[in-house]
Amino acid sequence: MGEGAALIEIRDLVRTFGGVRALDGVSIAVAAGERRAVIGPNGAGKTTLINVITGEIPPTAGVVRIAGEDVTMLRPWQRARKGLGRMYQRNELFPPLAARDNVALALAVKAGPYRPLERVPSTQPRAADALLERVGLAGREGIPARELSHGERRQLELAVALAQAPRVLLLDEPTAGMSPAETARITELIASLDRGLTMLIVEHDMDVVFRLADRIAVLHEGRVIADGPAADVRGDVRVNEVYLGKAVATA
Ligand SMILES: Nc1ncnc2c1ncn2[C@@H]1O[C@H](COP(=O)(O)OP(=O)(O)OP(=O)(O)O)[C@@H](O)[C@H]1O
Ligand SMILES: [Mg+2]
Incomplete structure (x- = not known):
């Protein structure tokens, strides 16, 4: 190389x-x-x-x-x-937010830091669910991050990292x-x-x-x-x- x-x-x-x-x-x-x-x-x-x-x-x-x-x-x-996308050594999720909303938030950040909320595409929940399915969390979309098991939270963090399309x-x-x-x-x-x-x-x-x-x-x-x-x-x-x-x- x-x-x-x-x-x-x-x-x-x-x-x-x-x-x-x-x-x-x-x-x-x-x-x-x-x-x-x-x-x-x-x-x-x-x-x-x-x-x-x-x-x-x-x-x-x-x-x-x-x-x-x-x-x-x-x-x-x-x-x-x-x-560049990353997954941290320690948890960086928003504990009260549903798994879907943690990913949707990452998608919104990716869409742009100054974008008014009303312009965030309504496709984000669907895109978030697709990412959750990708990391094995289908069926867990509505569960707050803090109620997921440790392993599931790490899967969610992987989905959050992938939401940045790194x-x-x-x-x-x-x-x-x-x-x-x-x-x-x-x-x-x-x-x-x-x-x-x-x-x-x-x-x-x-x-x-x-x-x-x-x-x-x-x-x-x-x-x-x-x-x-x-x-x-x-x-x-x-x-x-x-x-x-x-x-x-x-x-
Ligand atoms: N913010 C900081 N302030 C002071 N010392 C630090 C800081 N961050 C890391 N260090 C020191 O730098 C060295 C490397 O730390 P680092 O966290 O990068 O190691 P690591 O290889 O990730 O270890 P681990 O396998 O335990 O996660 C250690 O001696 C650590 O104490
Ligand atoms: Mg370390």
């Missing part, structure tokens, strides 16, 4: 918090259509990396490019307009806190999404990572210590030492 072909290109990113170097010179390129996992121990810098890509946290140094364009100085909503989907621990059955369900949901949708997935569950990712980057103390095809990273001795442990060494 030539570097010009990258849909997301991160170059020499540094982010410090006081004395902590959460990102310490990270460079990663994600090609269009690629499904890239970012793994690493707690505190490795994974969420910080996603926040710097989305623009929620400015980098101390370094560059973020989307489709070749330097977006480092752009606000999060401007990057969303360029096709070119790139950033997923921060989509299976966090899920039961094995919930994990299997959302993993297959993500696997079944359009192959043209580029993904960057932060995930601790290695079964999920190997199911979803074409390539894997390994972060350790703010640095990339391995980056390559999933099968190569699985066999990397240093990765096994710092992160994967026996589970993979014996696989």
